[in-house]
Amino acid sequence: MAKHPCVYILASQRNGTLYTGVTGNIGARMMLHREGRGSQFAARYNVRHLVWYEFHQDFGFAIAREKNIKAWKRSWKLRLIEENNPEWVDWFDTIMMWAPFD
Structure with a gap:
């Protein structure tokens, strides 16, 4: 199975x-988050709505981007989400229509 490096942001609401x-398989990772097994933090705070994502050519870039975003101020993260998803739509169903999740 080919890996597709992806950085993503989930929200509780x-x-x-x-x-x-960051993941190499956004479909499988989203299924884990939906089942409460994606991360302890996400499960504890019911963070399961996919509100932003971006694919990368290389895991090195994806990991660097994830670390960069994690270091951002909250207001910058909110702006990133709202620039691309002003209605805060949960893109889970869209991702699951085409993302491999083996």
């Missing part, structure tokens, strides 16, 4: 708790 992660 609009302007709620945020979680930033």
Whole structure:
């Protein structure tokens, strides 16, 4: 199975708790988050709505981008989400239509 490096942000609700992660298989990772097994933090705070994501060519760049975003101020993360997803739509169903999740 080919890996597709992806950085993503989950939210508990609009302007709620945020979680930033990186994965090589966004479909499988989202299934884990939905089942409460993606991360202890996300499960504890019910952070499961996919509100932002971006794919990268290389894991090195994806990991660097994730670390960079995690270091950002909360207001910068909210701006990033709202620039691309002003309605805070949960893109889970969209991702699951085309993302491999083996």
